[in-house]
Amino acid sequence: MENITREFEDVKNKADIIKGLSHPIRLCIVKGLMSDEGCNVSKMQDSLDIPQSTLSQHLAKLRNLGILEGQRNGVEVNYYVVNEDAKKIIEALF
Structure with a gap:
């Protein structure tokens, strides 16, 4: 039973990532950050x-889902894709 519970949690986490990427703007943000790492809000x-x-x-x-992380650089925050599952999804789609 423990194995099923662990497996369900993994499936639920992946489903949350897919839901997070399901909006066109969020999909564009993640795709864009994968090709232009460390982009800030103004540029996006x-x-x-x-x-x-x-x-x-x-x-x-995207930050709350653990897909992105922001790193402060003076007054700017540069964003990076840190979730490997999200990267794999984007690579599979594009």
């Missing part, structure tokens, strides 16, 4: 042409 906002508040909400969701 210019590339995606969306309001800063919208971008911040999507980044927060």
